[in-house]
Amino acid sequence: MLIKNVYYVFCNLIYLLILWQIPRKFQSEDPKEIVFLKRLRAVTLAVIFLGLLANSLGRFSLAKIFSVAGTIGFIYGVCMYFFVKSAMEISYVLLENKRDNDDMTNFLDFQRLKNRINSLFLFLAGLFWAVIYLYNLAINDFVFSRLKNFLVEERSLGDSTFTFGSILLFIGLVYLSYLISNYLAYFVSIKDQKNDEQNSKKLGSSILLIRLGVLGLGFFIAITAAKIPLDKITIVLGALSVGIGFGLQTIINNLVSGVILAFERPIQIGDDIEVGNLTGKVKEVGIRASKIQAYDGSEIVVPNGDLLSKSLINWTLSDKKRRIELIISVSYDSDMEKVNSILNKVLDRESILKYPPPRVLMQNFSDSSVDFRVLFWIDNMNNMLLIRNEVMSEIYMAFKANDIEIPYPKRDLYLKSLPTQFRSISNPEDQQKSPES
Numbered sequence: 001m002l003i004k005n006v007y008y009v010f011c012n013l014i015y016l017l018i019l020w021q022i023p024r025k026f027q028s029e030d031p032k033e034i035v036f037l038k039r040l041r042a043v044t045l046a047v048i049f050l051g052l053l054a055n056s057l058g059r060f061s062l063a064k065i066f067s068v069a070g071t072i073g074f075i076y077g078v079c080m081y082f083f084v085k086s087a088m089e090i091s092y093v094l095l096e097n098k099r100d101n102d103d104m105t106n107f108l109d110f111q112r113l114k115n116r117i118n119s120l121f122l123f124l125a126g127l128f129w130a131v132i133y134l135y136n137l138a139i140n141d142f143v144f145s146r147l148k149n150f151l152v153e154e155r156s157l158g159d160s161t162f163t164f165g166s167i168l169l170f171i172g173l174v175y176l177s178y179l180i181s182n183y184l185a186y187f188v189s190i191k192d193q194k195n196d197e198q199n200s201k202k203l204g205s206s207i208l209l210i211r212l213g214v215l216g217l218g219f220f221i222a223i224t225a226a227k228i229p230l231d232k233i234t235i236v237l238g239a240l241s242v243g244i245g246f247g248l249q250t251i252i253n254n255l256v257s258g259v260i261l262a263f264e265r266p267i268q269i270g271d272d273i274e275v276g277n278l279t280g281k282v283k284e285v286g287i288r289a290s291k292i293q294a295y296d297g298s299e300i301v302v303p304n305g306d307l308l309s310k311s312l313i314n315w316t317l318s319d320k321k322r323r324i325e326l327i328i329s330v331s332y333d334s335d336m337e338k339v340n341s342i343l344n345k346v347l348d349r350e351s352i353l354k355y356p357p358p359r360v361l362m363q364n365f366s367d368s369s370v371d372f373r374v375l376f377w378i379d380n381m382n383n384m385l386l387i388r389n390e391v392m393s394e395i396y397m398a399f400k401a402n403d404i405e406i407p408y409p410k411r412d413l414y415l416k417s418l419p420t421q422f423r424s425i426s427n428p429e430d431q432q433k434s435p436e437s
Contacts, residue, residue, distance in 0.1 A: 009055065012048055012067060019045055019074075036081055044074040069136035076132055080125040088118050170226035177218020181211040185284075207269065208262040208285050250305070254288045257304035261285060267307065267314055272381060274313040275302060315381055321353070322381035324388055328395060329369035331405040336362070336370065342398045343374055351387050353377040369407045 019041050051066030134140040151165030185207045262285070267273055271282045273292065280294040290307060292300045315322065330339050340360055347358040358376035365371075378387050399406060 009052065012052055015067075015071065016045065016048055019048075033081075037078075040074060040077045044070045047073070065136070065138055069133060072136050073129070073133045077129050080129055081122070084118070084121045084125050088121065091117075166226040166228070170222045170228065173218055173222035173225060177215055177222070180218070181214035184214060185211050208258055208287065211287065212259070212262075250303075251288065254304045257308045258285070258287050258290075261290075261304055261307060266312060266317070268317075271317065272315040274315070275307060276310050278302065320380045320382065321377055322384055323356075323375060323377050324384060324391075326374040326388070326392065326395075327363065328372045328374055329366065329406060330372070330399070331368075331407040332370060334370070334404050338402065339372065339399075339404060342402060342404070343372060343395065346391060346394045346398060347374070347376050349391075351378060351383070351390070353379055 047066050047070035051063040051070065053063075054060075054066060055063035131140070134143050151168065152163055154161050154163055188207050188210065261267065267282050267285065267290075269282050269285060273280070273282055275292070278292060278294070278300055280292040280300060282290065283293045283299065284291040286304075289301050289303045292302055294300055328343065330336075340362075343360045344358070347360070352358055353376070356377050358374070361373045361375070363371045363373035374391075376391075378384060396406075398404075
């Protein structure tokens with residue numbers, strides 16, 4: 001027995017030394033891997049120390065259980081973590097390679113999906129690892145029986161009885177319906193982005209109705225599965241109504257506004273809108289608030305109530321046509337008929353719609369120029385800046401080739417008299433006669 005104890009202590013000390021050296025020897029560009037290994041090492045070190053303590057007290061069988069559980073748990077933890085990471089990397093590479101061949105994958109946010117799915121897989125792997133750890137410690141039956149008794153035991157709160165299992169089931173089903181509604185809305189919005197040019201095929205703000213439907217169905221399924229009496233639900237709703245009367249008016253207003261937006265559909269995902277001083281593209285119509293992606297890339301969260309109460313301009317509600325207006329100035333010495341002809345010739349291009357027809361109008365007689373107002377329509381406002389740049393560049397080159405001047409402000413200054421101190425400076429003879437010279 002003494003030889004076994006010495007052998008056990010010797011092996012565990014070597015194992016502890018190896019565990020202690022792991023953070024120093026292991027290098028990774030991902031800091032999460034270092035954190036994971038340190039936490040797993042801390043758990044394993046604690047279990048090994050418990051084994052050494054049990055061995056010192058003469059409980060060799062218990063010490064052996066701790067040592068085996070710690071060793072196998074560490075190996076399983078490392079293997080499962082890197083298995084999940086490798087699987088996610090392979091899936092990510094396959095999806096990225098498919099991006100060029102599939103229009104649907106072009107709109108996927110792969111990094112976002114990767115992070116979410118990775119978190120889910122790590123949670124499941126961690127749960128599986130915990131079960132294996134309990135099994136190796138030979139306390140799985142004890143833990144599971146105690147957990148079952150804790151969940152199914154009835155408890156009383158006033159006249160009501162409940163179990164923690166029913167509460168956990170209710171919360172789990174509601175959370176599951178929340179996840180399903182979010183992912184369903186995400187993939188439906190991707191389909192809308194794919195049909196960006198066909199508004200009739202887009203669900204737009206109706207995605208909100210889908211989310212509300214899934215959440216409502218999940219809520220009632222959770223109530224039924226958890227066996228919660230409906231009269232208790234009415235009590236909770238009554239309490240919520242009191243809270244609404246005192247401080248939740250704004251939240252409820254935004255929720256109701258979201259439902260109105262879903263039914264009336266004044267905006268859809270992908271629309272270019274203007275609300276007050278905010279402009280951008282609608283990215284998401286949520287239950288309480290909507291997200292607008294500004295043209296500089298920032299995301300603006302706007303409460304749904306503001307979308308209904310403020311003046312809303314939707315540039316792409318029925319189509320993506322957009323009128324562009326340019327003010328072109330020429331000098332008074334220019335041939336106005338020639339200027340008009342050049343402008344009309346520049347507007348005769350495929351990217352500009354023939355109907356409504358483009359127009360060139362003499363707009364104003366300014367102080368140093370004659371201003372022409374150029375109006376034309378394009379079929380897709382997403383190309384507005386590009387087409388505007390092409391038209392203005394061609395107008396500039398055409399004016400330069402035909403010697404048509406684009407004037408800048410000029411002022412003629414007439415002086416009736418000069419102050420005394422400036423007269424000597426303006427007259428060289430007086431300056432030579434001055435005493436200072």
